[in-house]
Amino acid sequence: MSGFDVNRLDDAIHGRLRLGIMAYLADAEAADFNELKGVLEATQGNLSVHLSKLEDAGYVEIIKGYQGKKPLTRVHITPAGRQAFARYIEVLSGLVEKRS
Amino acid sequence: MGRVFFKPRVAEPADLAFARSFAGEGPRAQASAGLVFFWAGLLYGLQTLVYAAIEAGWVKVAPPFGLWLAIGPTLPFLGVIAYVAWRERKGKGGVATRALTASYTSAGLLNLIIAVTFGWLAISRQSTTIWLLYPIVICAMQGAVWYAASLIRRKLWLGVVSAGWFVTTLALTVLMTQVAAYLFCLGVALLALMAAPGYAMRQSSPREREPETLRTEKSVDTGSDTDPQAAREALAFIKALVDRGEQVQLSGGVLLLSGGLLYGLQCLLHGLDMSGSLRLGALGHLINGILPTLLFLIVVGVVLWRDRHKTHANAGSRAINAAFGGVGLANLFMNLVFGYAAFTQKLWLIWMLYPISLCALMGAGWYVAAVAQRKLWPALVCAGWFATAVLLAWRVETPEYLLILSGALVLLMAVPGYLLVRSDAGQRA
Known part of the structure; x- marks a missing residue:
């Protein structure tokens, strides 16, 4: 990618649910699947799809395990994800400042 | 023009300021806490080890140097605290980062209260035992802080540090009658469970804070345009998601x-x-x-x-x-x-x-x-x-x-x- 266009936003994050996931994880660092589902008011299927997109981009790491006998999916933000989120916010802020 | 997929709430300047600060606040707060822990552990750990050596009779300190040894670590440490407070004066974290930072700060507040109360009682009752209980309370509080950090950040090594502090609490209690061993144990704990984790926190945080590096390291598709209204709403959405204390x-x-x-x-x-x-x-x-x-x-x-x-x-x-x-x-x-x-x-x-x-x-x-x-x-x-x-x-x-x-x-x-x-x-x- 040559030249960085401040008006163009990272597609991997650009979407209400994916932005919500990234924002929440930027603060919490890690969250359970059900916790994300609750705070973002998302359905299970929808959240799974968007988490997979973020995982493919390398922005989150999904760890599946068990808590007792119940399956537990935990999502962690990666350093690359944190950087991408910071840059996304930078672009978004620049856009608001430049055009307002 | 981009789609508006956020709730139609117009962002205020506060949303913009928050979002800008928020994105890097987690690593920044971690780096600051790491800096404080590193210097506190190093300075007071070394001071305690010198006191242990004096108590064991390995080292003799002349009276003017005794005073310098007592207040020496506090002066540079106050400088570190002032620097961190100045650097963090505009930091705006989300609610989890805020709570974690407050956990670290609360240990400092508790230290102050216990130092004042136990110090005053130790002097007024001429009791070394009371003064020896003060570090033990601080060790238990450190255990509590690192325990909270391990649950907030969900990292095992933070839990290991917490367990280390609780073990130190018990060890110091048993060693209260053997002051040299007590001081040696405390000094080692300060270096191993405060300075070392502080250094690790400080070292790990900058790697997460350099957005410039990603642009060359990883090519990502940054294809979407958006309009300023959608951008404002996105910023408001982020703030609403992570900043609501209620x-x-x-x-x-x-x-x-x-x-x-x-x-x-x-x-x-x-x-x-x-x-x-x-x-x-x-x-x-x-x-x-x-x-x-x-x-x-x-x-x-x-x-x-x-x-x-x-x-x-x-x-x-x-x-x-x-x-x-x-x-x-x-x-x-x-x-x-x-x-x-x-x-x-x-x-x-x-x-x-x-x-x-x-x-x-x-x-x-x-x-x-x-x-x-x-x-x-x-x-x-x-x-x-x-x-x-x-x-x-x-x-x-x-x-x-x-x-x-x-x-x-x-x-x-x-x-x-x-x-x-x-x-x-x-x-x-």
């Missing part, structure tokens, strides 16, 4: 309510007996000593069973409940420490220091709640607990001591517990 809920209202009432009544009866207003007698003392704990343990058992599958709704709630969990854990260790020390030293005054530590611990817990929730009433409860700790130190070994403690348990534990129970019931309805 979403943060503290559990355990029933425990606070029952604990405050039971132990408040227990202290009141003991206080009235000490002041001569009431005669409990031997059987009365026995019942008053055991029954509240028995009843409280039943309540704890019922609540733990009832909430065994309960999970916290958001990271902020998890954070402040983790902080109070740490307080509970530290309280358990304090109970053992002061009980053991009072029994082995045959000194009732030592047991009277336990409620002072408990009050300071409760103040630290409510400080985290106040910062995370951004509400006035937890801040007032926090101030109340810290003030009670100082008052108790002032009135120790007098009948007023137990009456003050009784009042604090009802006003600062049972009443907030009742408010939390009501708030919980209101949300369920």
